[in-house]
Amino acid sequence: MTARxxxxxxxxxxxxxxxxxxxxxxxASPQTASDVQAxxxxxxxxxxxxxxxxxxxxxxxxxxxxxxxxxxxxxxxMSYLQGENFVQAISTGVEAVQRWPRDPEFHxxxxxxxxxxxxxxxAIPQLQKAAxxxxxxxxxHHDLALVYLDQQQYPRAAEQLEKVVRLRPRAxxxxxLLGRAYQNSNRSLRAIEEFKTALRLEPALPLGHYHLxxxxxSVGRDDEALAELRQEATPAQTNPxxxxxxxxxxxxxxxxxxxxxxxxxxxxxxxxxxxxYYDLGKALLLAGQAEDAxxxxxxxxxxxxxDASAYYQLSRALASQGDQAGAEQAMAxxxxxxxxxxxxxxxxxxxxRK
Amino acid sequence: MNSRxxxxxxxxxxxxxxxxxxxxxxxxxxxxxxxxxxxxxxTRAAGIDFHLxxxxxxxxxxxxxxxxxxxxxxxxxxxxxDIFLANGSTVGDLQRGAQPNFKLYRNRxxxxxxxxxxxxxxxxxxxxxxxxxxxxxxxxxxxxxxxxLDGGILYRNNGNGSFTxxxxxxxVSNGGRWGTSAAFxxxxxxxxxxxxxxxxxELDLEHLPVFGSSVFCQYRxxxxxCGPRGLKGSRDRLYRNNGDGTFSDVSxxxxxxxxxxxxxxxxxxxxxxxxxxxxYVANDSTPSLLYRNQGDGKLQETGVTxxxxxSADGREQxxxxxxxxxxxxxxxxxxxKTNFSDDSNNLYHNDGKGTFTDLGGPAGFGPISxxxxxxxxxxxxxxNDGWPDALVANGHVxxxxxxxxxxVSYAERPLLFRNLGNGKFAEIGQSAGAALRLRKVxxxxxxxxxxxxxxxxxxxxxxxxxxxLLRNLGAPRGKAGHWLRIKTVxxxxxxxxxxxxxxxxxxxxxxAGEVRANSSxxxxxxxxxxxxxxxxxxxxxxxxxxxxxxxDTLQNEKSxxxxxxxxxxGVVRRSAPPTPxxxxxxxxx
Numbered sequence: 001m002t003a004r005x006x007x008x009x010x011x012x013x014x015x016x017x018x019x020x021x022x023x024x025x026x027x028a029s030p031q032t033a034s035d036v037q038a039x040x041x042x043x044x045x046x047x048x049x050x051x052x053x054x055x056x057x058x059x060x061x062x063x064x065x066x067x068x069x070x071x072x073x074x075x076x077x078m079s080y081l082q083g084e085n086f087v088q089a090i091s092t093g094v095e096a097v098q099r100w101p102r103d104p105e106f107h108x109x110x111x112x113x114x115x116x117x118x119x120x121x122x123a124i125p126q127l128q129k130a131a132x133x134x135x136x137x138x139x140x141h142h143d144l145a146l147v148y149l150d151q152q153q154y155p156r157a158a159e160q161l162e163k164v165v166r167l168r169p170r171a172x173x174x175x176x177l178l179g180r181a182y183q184n185s186n187r188s189l190r191a192i193e194e195f196k197t198a199l200r201l202e203p204a205l206p207l208g209h210y211h212l213x214x215x216x217x218s219v220g221r222d223d224e225a226l227a228e229l230r231q232e233a234t235p236a237q238t239n240p241x242x243x244x245x246x247x248x249x250x251x252x253x254x255x256x257x258x259x260x261x262x263x264x265x266x267x268x269x270x271x272x273x274x275x276x277y278y279d280l281g282k283a284l285l286l287a288g289q290a291e292d293a294x295x296x297x298x299x300x301x302x303x304x305x306x307d308a309s310a311y312y313q314l315s316r317a318l319a320s321q322g323d324q325a326g327a328e329q330a331m332a333x334x335x336x337x338x339x340x341x342x343x344x345x346x347x348x349x350x351x352x353r354k
Numbered sequence: 355m356n357s358r359x360x361x362x363x364x365x366x367x368x369x370x371x372x373x374x375x376x377x378x379x380x381x382x383x384x385x386x387x388x389x390x391x392x393x394x395x396x397t398r399a400a401g402i403d404f405h406l407x408x409x410x411x412x413x414x415x416x417x418x419x420x421x422x423x424x425x426x427x428x429x430x431x432x433x434x435x436d437i438f439l440a441n442g443s444t445v446g447d448l449q450r451g452a453q454p455n456f457k458l459y460r461n462r463x464x465x466x467x468x469x470x471x472x473x474x475x476x477x478x479x480x481x482x483x484x485x486x487x488x489x490x491x492x493x494x495x496x497x498x499x500x501x502x503l504d505g506g507i508l509y510r511n512n513g514n515g516s517f518t519x520x521x522x523x524x525x526v527s528n529g530g531r532w533g534t535s536a537a538f539x540x541x542x543x544x545x546x547x548x549x550x551x552x553x554x555x556e557l558d559l560e561h562l563p564v565f566g567s568s569v570f571c572q573y574r575x576x577x578x579x580c581g582p583r584g585l586k587g588s589r590d591r592l593y594r595n596n597g598d599g600t601f602s603d604v605s606x607x608x609x610x611x612x613x614x615x616x617x618x619x620x621x622x623x624x625x626x627x628x629x630x631x632x633x634y635v636a637n638d639s640t641p642s643l644l645y646r647n648q649g650d651g652k653l654q655e656t657g658v659t660x661x662x663x664x665s666a667d668g669r670e671q672x673x674x675x676x677x678x679x680x681x682x683x684x685x686x687x688x689x690x691k692t693n694f695s696d697d698s699n700n701l702y703h704n705d706g707k708g709t710f711t712d713l714g715g716p717a718g719f720g721p722i723s724x725x726x727x728x729x730x731x732x733x734x735x736x737x738n739d740g741w742p743d744a745l746v747a748n749g750h751v752x753x754x755x756x757x758x759x760x761x762v763s764y765a766e767r768p769l770l771f772r773n774l775g776n777g778k779f780a781e782i783g784q785s786a787g788a789a790l791r792l793r794k795v796x797x798x799x800x801x802x803x804x805x806x807x808x809x810x811x812x813x814x815x816x817x818x819x820x821x822x823l824l825r826n827l828g829a830p831r832g833k834a835g836h837w838l839r840i841k842t843v844x845x846x847x848x849x850x851x852x853x854x855x856x857x858x859x860x861x862x863x864x865x866a867g868e869v870r871a872n873s874s875x876x877x878x879x880x881x882x883x884x885x886x887x888x889x890x891x892x893x894x895x896x897x898x899x900x901x902x903x904x905x906d907t908l909q910n911e912k913s914x915x916x917x918x919x920x921x922x923x924g925v926v927r928r929s930a931p932p933t934p935x936x937x938x939x940x941x942x943x
Contacts (some may be wrong), residue, residue: 155758186760220698220721254716282666286711312668316661319709331658334668343583346570347751348639348670349696 036062036072043075052083070100077109081116089113097126104133108140111147120151131160138167145177154185165194172202176211183215191215207232210242213249222253233262240270248279256287267296274303278310285317293317308337391736391743391772391782393812393824395789400823401466404457406797408442408817412753414565415445416581417503417557419751420534420618422729422797422815423484423876426804427496429511433916433929434461435804435880437813439821440482440500448503448559453479456500460515465805475516478507484798484876488538488547490524491599492849499526499549501533501876503559506551525601531588532557537872539622540848541631542651543901546595547848552617552635553588555581574760578752582638587614590635592653608653615640619676621873624853625687626708629903631853634662636673636691646708659709662689662702666712671697675799675875679733679742680704680866681717682777687868690719692728692746692875695762699723699731699746718779719744719771726766727751730799730875734810736826738835738886740863741773747796747814747875765793768814789824802880806929808837808914810884815877836860836887836913838896842869845921846902853901856883860890860913887913 043058056079062072073096080089093110100106111126127144134140141163148157158181164174179194195212198205213228226249232242247262263280266273281297284290297314300307315330409418421442426435437459458474459467480502489496495511506528509517521527531553538547563570563585566577570584590611593601604610611617619636626632630647637643641663645653657663665671672694678687686704693699698720702710714720723746730747737743748766756764770786771779783790795817804811809826816822828834838858842851854869871881887893896908900921908924911917918927 186762217721218724220724222715222718222721252715252721254713309667309669312664316709319659327659338668338670343570343639346573346578346581346583346639347672347694348583349672349694 032065036065039065040072040075043079047075047079047082050082052079052085055079056083056085056088068099070096070103073099074105077106077113081109081113084116086113086117090117090119093126097129102133104130104137104140107133108137108143112143115143115147115150120147123147124151135163136167138164141167142174145181149177149181152184154181157181158185158187170201172198172205172208175201176205176208179211179215183211183218188215188219207239207242210239210245214245217245217249217252222249225249226253226255233265238269240266240273240276243269244273244276244279247276247283251279251283251286254286256283259283260287260289267299272303274300274307274310277303278307278313281310281317282313285313285320290317290320294321306337308334308341311337390829391770391786392827393787393789394827395787395792395822396465396825397820397823399465401462401468402437402439402459402821402823403469404439404441404821406439406441406815406817406819406821407444409444411818412565413579413751415562416555416579416585416751417481417532418442418445419579419817420554420797421481421483421876422817423482423501423535423878424798424800424813424815424821425485425487425498425871425878426800426802426813426880427487427498427871427878428461429458429496429498430460430515431495432461432463434463434806435802436461437467437804437823438485438487438498438878439815440485440798440876441479442483443481443503445559445562448481455479456482456485461804470515473515475518476509478519480504480507483533484535485878486536486538486549487871487878487881488549488852489849490538490547490549490595492546492844494849496850496871499536499538499551501528501536501551503532503557505530506533506536520599524599525603526551526593528553528591531591534618535620535872535876537620537622537870538850539631539633539852539870539872540595540901541592541622541633541647541653542594543630543847543853543903544595544597545844545846545848545902546597547850547852548595549593549601550620550622550633550635551591551593552620552637553590553611553614554616554618554638555585556588557585573752573755574758576752576754576758578754582616587616587640589614590617608651609655610645610653611635611643613640615643618674619691619873619875621676621678621689622853622870623678623687623868624855625678625689625704627686627855629899629901631901634676634678634689636676638672638674639670641670642673642691656708661710661712662691662700665697665700666714671700674727674729675731675747675873677731677733677744677873678868679744681733681742681744681773681779683741683863683865685864685866687866690731690733690744692723692731695725695727695750697724699728713777717777718781722781723748723769725762726769727762728769729797730814730877732799732801732812732874732879734801734812735773735837735884735886736770736810737772737829738808738837738888739773739775740835740860740865740886740888740890741775743773744771744779745769745799745801745812746771747799749795749797749817763793765795767791767793768796787824787827789822794819794822797875798877799874800877800879803839803882803884806916808834808839810880813877836889836891838885838887838893838911838913839882839916840885840896840898841882841916841918842898842900843918843920843926844900844902845923846904847900847921850881851900851921852881855899857895857897857899858885858887858893859895860885860887860893863888863890882916 039062046055059076096106107130111123114123130140141160145157145160161178175194175198179191182191209228209231213225216225229246233246243266250259266276277300284293300310311334319327408421423440425438439457460470484501486499495513498509510520536551563580571580616638621634633645635643644657675692689702691700701714701719703713726748733742746769753764770783798815800813809828812824814822844851857866867883871878898906916929920926
């Protein structure tokens with residue numbers, strides 16, 4: 001089993017135990033019981049080996065022999081989920097929650113099957129039901145929170161993650177997720193506290209300082225932001241976002257030359273990062289390197305031709321070089337793009353479209 | 355891989371996917387020590403009894419969120435600043451024809467004010483927004499222009515404590531438009547103040563847009579009052595003073611605001627130092643405008659190329675209040691503009707080539723404002739150290755935000771920026787006295803030394819609330835910086851001397867200011883120029899460049915006094931700092 005299915009590791013162990021406990025005594029006909037037991041054994045071994053298709057076939061046969069058995073349903077659903085056969089997992093899950101409506105695990109898994117099948121609207125009620133039936137199950141709250149995060153329902157995600165950190169207070173990643181949920185629902189001060197907690201629990205948490213720095217920057221605390229972001233911008237760092245955010249904050253705080261260095265690194269790590277090229281161009285312009293700024297901005301435009309801001313910046317850069325015709329052309333494109341963009345609310349915030 | 359929601363490493367993916375989100379939150383730091391600038395709310399002690407009415411508490415209509423003009427003015431020419439407060443109304447009162455009145459308070463010179471509204475004889479009221487102050491007829495007494503939901507009123511100061519409504523005669527009714535900020539300035543240097551009026555949206559009171567009814571009536575998905583987007587903008591007006599008590603509307607001829615932006619803040623200023631007043635207009639949700647005075651009676655709009663129309667990234671902002679000062683003493687006047695929450699306030703540094711660069715971030719002025727919705731903004735040297743500080747009055751427009759975890763609140767504290775003298779500001783509001791820690795729905799803001807003690811005080815209007823007269827307590831005895839105040843009296847130039855540029859050199863520091871009253875949001879401030887001199891007991895050289903082109907030069911003037919300088923005559927009066935009989939509030943020990 002690969003790490004990508006980590007979500008199901010714990011349920012899988014539980015499932016194996018449940019299947020073991022089933023035993024032959026449960027079966028009325030010894031022959032049927034023996035067949036079912038053999039199929040369960042095959043299915044379990046296939047699950048262990050990561051052959052989810054084989055596991056599904058074994059459990060389908062077992063289910064055909066004993067269609068009303070809850071644990072076989074569970075095993076079958078697990079096989080489908082692990083095999084990324086979400087349509088079958090949903091079908092099995094729907095049947096299961098009808099048969100066993102008080103079983104929180106079926107609701108939980110059905111919710112996740114829907115979610116994996118890009119049916120978040122259907123996933124949420126199943127996960128909510130699971131959370132209602134098993135309020136102490138930290139995984140259910142966690143997964144419901146992840147769905148909310150995916151749906152950008154950050155206050156609801158935060159609500160679930162608050163339960164998660166109450167039930168499991170020492171998992172750093174949970175605090176990071178809660179911090180992100182706070183951050184994205186405009187509660188940056190709470191986010192800062194969660195990121196700090198995460199770093200206390202796991203000082204080497206990947207991107208931990210990045211998140212904390214991001215949160216500081218979002219409330220204008222640039223000095224503190226830079227202190228955090230600087231810790232992520234190490235030679236060993238390979239995440240371009242770490243350098244981008246560091247460079248962006250340096251740029252915002254007027255440290256243009258250092259911003260150029262960080263943003264150049266971001267563009268090396270992510271050559272298609274249009275925002276990094278945009279900021280690089282802006283930083284270069286402010287640092288008095290207009291020619292290089294023009295090149296960076298032209299690259300930003302190449303990567304994102306709909307970015308009106310890049311044309312605006314390019315126009316200023318060209319004007320600073322005395323290229324009035326070019327500046328006017330870029331400004332005309334800027335104006336045209338702006339006209340084509342829809343307003344997003346009653347009052348502009350200056351960040352409407354970024 | 356499914357880029358929207360891969361099932362690989364779900365949490366890690368979500369973490370990295372969330373990087374581009376723009377977060378907002380309420381961010382405040384609590385400094386440990388008291389700031390060197392301290393304010394005390396002396397409103398009640400000063401006898402100011404005023405409640406700003408502006409629609410209902412739910413703010414279901416856009417005009418209910420934008421009232422609050424205030425003015426420091428010396429209407430009786432006694433050398434002491436008086437106070438004018440514009441008041442709004444409610445939709446119901448307006449439909450019933452009830453006429454609210456403004457308030458005029460006369461400075462009693464003892465820290466208290468007397469309500470002289472009745473004597474002032476304001477015969478006509480309106481749902482008022484802004485107030486502009488200026489001596490349009492050069493009779494030596496400052497007049498008032500009040501902007502209204504349906505036009506405006508010019509009150510001529512009769513010189514005897516009363517005012518006369520001369521709107522119709524003067525021809526400055528603003529045609530029933532919803533005016534916000536207005537400002538007097540002599541753009542054609544003919545010695546008579548002209549009048550610019552920012553107009554906001556066209557609003558039909560019989561068919562007001564329904565609360566929450568469209569995408570333009572929502573804030574982060576919750577229903578709020580509609581606009582300004584989705585509503586038709588109202589074109590600003592420029593009235594040229596004919597010099598005979600009348601004005602001519604030159605908006606068409608000068609191509610003023612042909613697109614009808616949502617005007618909110620107005621500032622006259624000579625930004626290119628060519629001796630002719632330019633004009634900056636902060637617009638809501640649309641590009642702001644910079645009119646460069648070409649000197650031939652024409653104005654050319656250059657906001658975009660100058661870099662002051664948009665944010666530093668070329669985005670529209672909800673511009674509210676504006677002010678100007680040379681905050682870094684490079685000899686060029688810079689611009690500040692307040693904006694909506696989720697956005698940075700701008701500090702447009704004047705680059706000297708007709709262009710500006712928003713240095714709000716590097717200066718520590720912009721990002722900290724992100725959770726706040728700024729309105730009034732004023733530069734003033736509040737600690738007399740020779741460097742202009744700044745105050746920003748904040749308050750959201752939608753009370754509905756309080757029911758949600760958006761990280762912004764309806765009532766907000768003001769932001770007080772102390773100029774560190776190195777191009778940067780430190781926000782010290784939370785340690786500058788209890789009054790600045792209070793959350794209010796701030797709007798108008800004016801600055802002026804109402805008690806003539808050498809410390810610049812502040813006046814803030816608050817929606818549906820009392821205003822705050824904030825007395826600057828100054829530095830403790832022995833640590834206070836020196837200062838010099840200059841009142842200009844024009845002879846060839848307009849009588850107020852609006853547009854005069856004054857340079858003061860004391861020791862190694864040369865600073866400059868421009869005479870004006872109208873700036874900030876809806877408000878008018880003390881037109882006397884106040885210079886903090888720090889440790890310098892003498893101003894070595896003072897040069898006054900008058901709008902007429904004349905120059906007066908003064909040498910070796912002692913600090914801590916007010917000089918009244920008349921064009922061509924030099925100092926005609928000196929006023930030593932008074933010993934107030936009874937200050938309105940105790941000085942900090």
